Amino acid sequence: MATVERLWTAPAGGEPMEARESVTAVADGGLRGDRYFAGKGYYSPYDVCQVTLVDSGALAEIAEGYGIDLTDGRHRRNIVVDADVVDLLQARFRVGGAVLEGTRRRPPCAHVEQVAGEAGVAEALGDERGGVCADVVEGGEITVGDELTVEQRYDEPGALAEAIRERYEERGGSVGPPEPGREDSSE
Numbered sequence: 001m002a003t004v005e006r007l008w009t010a011p012a013g014g015e016p017m018e019a020r021e022s023v024t025a026v027a028d029g030g031l032r033g034d035r036y037f038a039g040k041g042y043y044s045p046y047d048v049c050q051v052t053l054v055d056s057g058a059l060a061e062i063a064e065g066y067g068i069d070l071t072d073g074r075h076r077r078n079i080v081v082d083a084d085v086v087d088l089l090q091a092r093f094r095v096g097g098a099v100l101e102g103t104r105r106r107p108p109c110a111h112v113e114q115v116a117g118e119a120g121v122a123e124a125l126g127d128e129r130g131g132v133c134a135d136v137v138e139g140g141e142i143t144v145g146d147e148l149t150v151e152q153r154y155d156e157p158g159a160l161a162e163a164i165r166e167r168y169e170e171r172g173g174s175v176g177p178p179e180p181g182r183e184d185s186s187e
Helices: 056-066 110-116 159-170
Strands: 002-009 018-020 022-026 051-055 079-081 091-095 098-105 132-138 140-143 147-153
Touching: 002 022, 002 140, 002 147, 051 056, 056 079, 098 140
Parallel strands: 051 079
Antiparallel strands: 002 018, 002 079, 022 140, 051 132, 091 098, 091 147, 098 132
16 A cells, blocks of 8 residues: 655745645645645746655665655655556545546656756656656645555546546536537437
8 A cells, every 4th residue: 555655845936845744635726835836836837736746766766876865855746655656647546635636747857956956856857757746636634644545547448438427427417618609409
């Protein structure tokens, strides 16, 4: 079972990451107290991840292979877990009291290296070690030591269709406004 090992937030872009024992995830918003939740991230509003996750195993690989210790939060990711976070892409998963959905990889950039203050950080976070982005589907408290469990995978046959069907039904059978000039043909 995967667990949360560390939690990090930063109040603004370029500010050092601060270790937390717990954070509040807000649906469709991110982590309360984090730079991107507040709209103060370096890439706000253009390239925003509500929540970022990184594998503690990837951080250990970086320490061993590159001689760079990023366990102090200089990786700039919010949640450190003992699991391959790439497996969380196309999945809905529970972390503590919150439900998240893996959306895309979070590759490193020159900014992370600049803020870390150490040459080689961006390269070290490459090759799928940079973590992933996730959206908050259901808000809740996340605490160090909480379990991470996958609730639904969208890459399994039929799972994506089922997820679309559920969202369709939640919206009352509507997928959006009717096309202009097109009448309802159900009469």
